[in-house]
Amino acid sequence: SMLAENRKTVVFTSFSIEQIPILSVEFFNRLLAIPGLDKCVHIEPVGWQLPTELFGVMETDSFARNLCLQKDYNKNLYRMVTILEKQRKIKVLNIVKDFLGSGTKSGTYISWKKI
Numbered sequence: 001s002m003l004a005e006n007r008k009t010v011v012f013t014s015f016s017i018e019q020i021p022i023l024s025v026e027f028f029n030r031l032l033a034i035p036g037l038d039k040c041v042h043i044e045p046v047g048w049q050l051p052t053e054l055f056g057v058m059e060t061d062s063f064a065r066n067l068c069l070q071k072d073y074n075k076n077l078y079r080m081v082t083i084l085e086k087q088r089k090i091k092v093l094n095i096v097k098d099f100l101g102s103g104t105k106s107g108t109y110i111s112w113k114k115i
Contacts, residue, residue: 015043017077018068021072042109045106047106064105081110094111
């Protein structure tokens with residue numbers, strides 16, 4: 001019920017979206033429908049999803065990708081965020097690959113705001 005009010009709201013995920021193998025458009029539509037949504041911040045182990053030409057290659061990327069496929073972890077957070085930005089629904093504020101931790105499960109920082 002608190003999310004029904006038009007109060008400034010920040011959605012934060014930390015190593016939780018990784019448990020959703022494929023994020024749907026509906027997932028983001030529900031986030032975007034929060035009346036006071038100001039910003040969304042994700043810290044998720046999705047660095048391997050980022051394009052290497054923009055974010056470089058880490059030694060652990062292939063291991064992280066294989067772990068994700070083996071465990072059926074998230075495969076499309078970065079892709080969905082870029083699609084929503086192209087649709088002008090959101091503006092990506094910042095992406096920092098492997099921002100937190102190390103190895104195959106380091107968290108990548110992705111922040112965006114509703115347009």
